[in-house]
Amino acid sequence: MPSHDEIYEKVKATLIDALGVDDDEVTPTSRLKADLGAESIDFLDIVFRLEKNFGIKIPRNELFPESLFAADSGFAENGKVTEKGLGELRTKLPHADKAAIDKLALDPKVENVEDLFTVNMVVNFLASKLN
Amino acid sequence: MRWIWIDRFVEFVNGSHAKAIKNVTLAEDHLHDHFPGFPVMPQSLMLEGMAQTGGILLGKVNEFNRVVILAKVPKMTFHSWAIPGDTLTYTAKLIDARDEGGMVEVQAHVGERLVADGEIVFAHVDENAEGGVKIDQKNFVFSMRLLGVMDVGKAGEGLPASSQ
Numbered sequence: 206m207p208s209h210d211e212i213y214e215k216v217k218a219t220l221i222d223a224l225g226v227d228d229d230e231v232t233p234t235s236r237l238k239a240d241l242g243a244e245s246i247d248f249l250d251i252v253f254r255l256e257k258n259f260g261i262k263i264p265r266n267e268l269f270p271e272s273l274f275a276a277d278s279g280f281a282e283n284g285k286v287t288e289k290g291l292g293e294l295r296t297k298l299p300h301a302d303k304a305a306i307d308k309l310a311l312d313p314k315v316e317n318v319e320d321l322f323t324v325n326m327v328v329n330f331l332a333s334k335l336n
Numbered sequence: 337m338r339w340i341w342i343d344r345f346v347e348f349v350n351g352s353h354a355k356a357i358k359n360v361t362l363a364e365d366h367l368h369d370h371f372p373g374f375p376v377m378p379q380s381l382m383l384e385g386m387a388q389t390g391g392i393l394l395g396k397v398n399e400f401n402r403v404v405i406l407a408k409v410p411k412m413t414f415h416s417w418a419i420p421g422d423t424l425t426y427t428a429k430l431i432d433a434r435d436e437g438g439m440v441e442v443q444a445h446v447g448e449r450l451v452a453d454g455e456i457v458f459a460h461v462d463e464n465a466e467g468g469v470k471i472d473q474k475n476f477v478f479s480m481r482l483l484g485v486m487d488v489g490k491a492g493e494g495l496p497a498s499s500q
Contacts, residue, residue: 222411249437250439253432
């Protein structure tokens with residue numbers, strides 16, 4: 206059972222490979238899109254590398270759900286995530302930082318949802334998978 | 337000219353790896369501009385050849401029923417070059433193939449000499465892509481009779497080509 210630190214170091218190396226970022230750019234709270242410049246296809250690349258580096262299978266939509274808010278779901282209104290939507294996020298993204306979701310609740314713009322995709326989120330997801 | 341940058345598969349193991357060759361010839365116009373007095377196979381076209389080798393390898397996993405597009409080249413290093421008269425051998429190894437796409441590790445060699453190595457990520461695109469335009473696989477990725485390259489090996493064995 207790898208430690209949290211061991212998982213973090215491997216995730217960090219994976220992101221350096223996938224995103225071409227420097228060692229010192231990756232921190233536990235780095236956001237994959239806003240801070241590390243990940244684009245949509247990079248998420249697929251990251252999943253390939255995590256599967257290879259950790260020897261696990263990551264089913265589609267488990268780590269990075271593609272469409273969190275289906276039309277007419279009631280999860281978002283006027284560009285803002287509703288209370289119902291926040292509840293859905295806590296259910297669908299159990300590996301997201303609780304603090305990050307609390308922060309989103311204070312400014313629930315839909316575009317802020319992608320800020321939940323942090324290095325820590327990936328580490329938490331793998332920790333739950335591996336342990 | 338057709339956008340086919342491999343001449344023939346010399347090895348093809350479905351779901352595992354494929355090896356294709358590309359003979360470099362001065363009959364190709366671009367070699368006269370790239371570069372004047374120093375004709376070498378452009379790296380971009382070697383990358384295309386490796387992507388075609390890997391793309392067909394991934395496409396075959398789903399019997400060419402999925403639309404495969406080159407999505408990302410995370411890593412590609414060129415160590416050497418190829419000149420007219422050289423035979424480039426492109427090797428693609430399937431690292432992962434899943435619903436969303438696939439990844440291959442590729443290499444290019446001339447004889448024993450390593451010319452390039454890297455990784456290529458492909459994505460599967462929904463048949464009904466954005467905008468409601470249906471993508472016809474036969475007219476899109478494996479287009480311009482790219483899959484005709486599969487017939488070359490058959491011709492070598494005296495077998496008839498598949499009809500397209």
